[in-house]
Amino acid sequence: xxxxxxxxxxxxxxxxxxxxxxxxxxxxxxxxxxxxxxxxxxxxxxxxxxxxxxxxxxxxxxxxxxxxxxxxxxxxxxxxxxxxxxxxxxxxxxxxxxxxxxxxxxxxxxxxxxxxxxxxxxxxxxxxxxxxxxxxxxxxxxxxxxxxxxxxxxxxxxxxxxxxxxxxxxxxxxxxxxxxxxxxxxxxxxxxxxxxxxxxxxxxxxxxxxxxxxxxxxxxxxxxxxxxxxxxxxxxxxxxxxxxxxxxxxxxxxxxxxxxxxxxxxxxxxxxxxxxxxxxxxxxxxxxxxxxxxxxxxxxxxxxxxxxxxxxxxxxxxxxxxxxxxxxxxxxxxxxxxxxxxxxxxxxxxxxxxxxxxxxxxxxxxxxxxxxxxxxxxxxxxxxxxxxxxxx
Ligand code: NDP
Numbered sequence: 458x459x460x461x462x463x464x465x466x467x468x469x470x471x472x473x474x475x476x477x478x479x480x481x482x483x484x485x486x487x488x489x490x491x492x493x494x495x496x497x498x499x500x501x502x503x504x505x506x507x508x509x510x511x512x513x514x515x516x517x518x519x520x521x522x523x524x525x526x527x528x529x530x531x532x533x534x535x536x537x538x539x540x541x542x543x544x545x546x547x548x549x550x551x552x553x554x555x556x557x558x559x560x561x562x563x564x565x566x567x568x569x570x571x572x573x574x575x576x577x578x579x580x581x582x583x584x585x586x587x588x589x590x591x592x593x594x595x596x597x598x599x600x601x602x603x604x605x606x607x608x609x610x611x612x613x614x615x616x617x618x619x620x621x622x623x624x625x626x627x628x629x630x631x632x633x634x635x636x637x638x639x640x641x642x643x644x645x646x647x648x649x650x651x652x653x654x655x656x657x658x659x660x661x662x663x664x665x666x667x668x669x670x671x672x673x674x675x676x677x678x679x680x681x682x683x684x685x686x687x688x689x690x691x692x693x694x695x696x697x698x699x700x701x702x703x704x705x706x707x708x709x710x711x712x713x714x715x716x717x718x719x720x721x722x723x724x725x726x727x728x729x730x731x732x733x734x735x736x737x738x739x740x741x742x743x744x745x746x747x748x749x750x751x752x753x754x755x756x757x758x759x760x761x762x763x764x765x766x767x768x769x770x771x772x773x774x775x776x777x778x779x780x781x782x783x784x785x786x787x788x789x790x791x792x793x794x795x796x797x798x799x800x801x802x803x804x805x806x807x808x809x810x811x812x813x814x815x816x817x818x819x820x821x822x823x824x825x826x827x828x829x830x831x832x833x834x835x836x837x838x839x840x841x842x843x844x845x846x847x848x849x
Contacts (some may be wrong), residue, residue: 464531465537466491472801559594583820593807594800597686626757650683756786
């Protein structure tokens with residue numbers, strides 16, 4: 458018997474709610490809360506099981522704490538925005554409830570991924586006797602668990618990791634982002650960074666690229682970016698020499714982005730306009746399609762995985778582990794596109810492992826710190842099959 462409180466009723470929140478509802482033996486009671494109650498109610502209407510909804514501003518720890526006390530959940534799954542991570546973690550500390558999220562904290566006025574803010578909660582979570590599981594989406598999330606699986610089952614030593622992320626789907630818009638536009642554009646326009654021989658090396662935004670032949674998709678140009686899982690993998694995969702993250706973009710997307718940047722529309726500092734202050738990127742978000750609205754006509758597939766090199770049975774080996782997800786199939790099942798689906802399913806599985814005691818700890822953890830086996834077993838059962846092959 459367990460009660461989950463899901464915070465955030467966007468694309469990912471919808472998938473998490475659908476997926477938790479499919480596992481009534483673990484998630485006996487589901488409450489979905491977000492800033493806009495109508496969005497929660499719209500998701501509730503898609504689900505055959507009764508769930509409760511509530512309105513909450515998760516930036517307001519007092520308001521959130523009051524809701525948590527009223528609902529009395531065993532676990533909070535935070536799929537609002539990265540800005541809310543710390544206020545939700547504060548509310549978890551105050552009420553003694555376990556916490557899970559899919560994206561690390563970012564301050565609003567500074568586009569910077571960094572786990573430090575959340576890792577700093579470790580001792581307080583430990584002393585309170587609660588668990589926080591960070592970054593349990595696909596990337597971060599499944600990609601970290603793929604690395605832990607490779608280390609446990611195939612390699613004595615992992616030397617390099619390349620995380621490759623391709624969305625080959627078509628949504629019919631000239632320009633749109635697959636998850637929250639503000640978060641997405643901040644991420645893509647940031648300077649690139651990767652880990653090599655104990656150091657972090659920076660690159661100009663999207664300046665390093667190469668072609669990769671994605672299974673079931675074909676060759677695509679992918680661009681080196683910084684992504685938050687690099688930080689935790691550099692800490693948790695012993696002896697790793699290099700970790701990089703790559704994402705594919707179409708020329709159409711890159712051209713739009715370049716123009717938006719050149720005219721100042723991706724700025725995150727406030728500018729004065731007709732007597733009021735507006736943040737250009739927030740204004741742009743208001744103009745772009747809501748990511749969850751892309752789902753209905755989305756076609757094509759995503760492929761996200763890890764290319765890993767290391768020492769296997771005493772010899773150098775190269776290996777690729779990945780998932781393929783189909784946008785239209787995701788929509789048929791849970792009314793979401795594949796990016797939301799590949800994030801929401803792992804969040805539900807992480808929650809299930811916490812609630813059933815398969816993954817337990819006191820403090821704040823990244824997913825690769827736990828045994829990957831129960832997670833890897835559950836992925837295909839809940840809609841995300843994975844394939845692994847040795848390349849050399
Ligand atoms: P959306 O923008 O679609 O949804 C965010 C939801 O959070 C909205 O319902 C929004 O409410 C709600 N929200 C925002 N601020 C607050 C607040 N102060 N209080 C309560 N609710 C709030 O984003 P996505 O669903 O696409 O993404 C959700 C999270 O998943 C993000 O953190 C994103 O970074 C992460 N993500 C992780 C991935 C991974 O693989 N690890 C991949 C993709 C996303 P409203 O509708 O009122 O604005």
